[in-house]
Structure formats: C-alpha cells, structure tokens
Amino acid sequence: MNVGDKATEKQLDGWVPREFSAADSDGGGALSFTDFLGAYAKLKKRLK
Amino acid sequence: MDFFLALSTQAKVAVVASLLVFAASIYYLFFSSADKKKKAHTSTSKPAPTKPKEQAPKKDEEKRQEKESPSSSAGGSPRAGLGKPHGLSDEEVDEVFAHFSQVDSVGSGMVDEDEFREVIDLALGNYPFLEDLENYYMR
Numbered sequence: 001m002n003v004g005d006k007a008t009e010k011q012l013d014g015w016v017p018r019e020f021s022a023a024d025s026d027g028g029g030a031l032s033f034t035d036f037l038g039a040y041a042k043l044k045k046r047l048k
Numbered sequence: 049m050d051f052f053l054a055l056s057t058q059a060k061v062a063v064v065a066s067l068l069v070f071a072a073s074i075y076y077l078f079f080s081s082a083d084k085k086k087k088a089h090t091s092t093s094k095p096a097p098t099k100p101k102e103q104a105p106k107k108d109e110e111k112r113q114e115k116e117s118p119s120s121s122a123g124g125s126p127r128a129g130l131g132k133p134h135g136l137s138d139e140e141v142d143e144v145f146a147h148f149s150q151v152d153s154v155g156s157g158m159v160d161e162d163e164f165r166e167v168i169d170l171a172l173g174n175y176p177f178l179e180d181l182e183n184y185y186m187r
Contacts, residue, residue, distance in 0.1 A: 016165045023164075030158035033148050034130065036167065040144055041134030 019043070 023031055023039030031039070052060065131141035151166045152159055159167060 012165065012168070016168065017161060019168075020161045020164050030156075030160050031164060032158055033127075033145060036148055036159065036164070037131060037136070037141065037144060038134060041131070041136055 019039060020031070021027075023035050023042075025035055025038075052063065055063065127141050127145055128138050131137060136144075147167050147170045148159065149155075150170065151163045
C-alpha cells in the first residue's frame, strides 16, 4: 500500500471519515465527482 | 347659346345630364387606365422586394449555424471547465477523474467512504502535493 510509506493506516482512519463527511455536501453517504473534485481542490490548497 | 336657352327645361336637363355623363365617362376612362398602369407597375415590382425578405431568414439561419458549429465541433472533454471554480486546469480535472473512475468500478458516478479512501490512496503516488499529507498529520 502506497499510503503506508507516507502516512500510517491509523492516520488515514482518522482523516478519511473527516474529509469524506466534509465533502459529502448532501449527506447521502456517497460523493459525486463534483463533490470529490471540491474536496481534492480544498486539500490541495491546504497542503500547499 | 341661344339654341340652348330656347330649349325647354326638360331638354336643358337632358343636355346637362348627358354632358355630365360624358365628362364622367372620360374621367373614368382616364383614371381607370392610370390605376391599371399603376397596378401593373406595382405587381411587376413587388417580387423584387420579396426576394430580400426570403434571403433574410436564410442569412439569420446561416449565422445561427455558424454560432452553433464552433461549440458542437469543438468537442473536448465533457468535464471541461469543471475545475474552474476550484482553480484547477482541465488536465488536472481529467487526471483526478481517471482515479475517480478507476475506483468507481461500478460506474455509478459516486464513491462511498471506502472508495474515497482508495482514491486518496491512488492519488498519493500521483499528486505530488499529497506527499505532504504525512506532515499534515504530524501538525
């Protein structure tokens, strides 16, 4: 798993649900590509 | 004149009436022929102004087709411009979509939390900025 090299599974376990719920605009439990793109862009801005 | 005065009243009326009828017929002949000439002239010249009217809609249609054709022939990515609100280029959007559709194997157009994690996992090796994710966690 690539993630293991950069971040631990535990770290991702905490991060993924938080980011996912933030990106899930309608709270439907699934992200459309538009939602995903928004999350991607926000993450990119934050990490730059 | 003396001859006219010598006539009876009935004869005078008849003469005046016949003169009026003669004048009316002359008037009618003259003006009716003039009207006919006018009508004939206008009927021959009418088709001329109708031609531009017929051509005008064609020009409008051509213009409309010209306006439509660049967008229809341009084609391009269906996701073109999708990243604009986020400041992302079309190429970057296509790259993200490639990862997204790779995880969305069902083709539903949606990803759940596990799939989201997979996309991030895939992305880590491809998006250089995500290499800082570890530092982000350490903050």
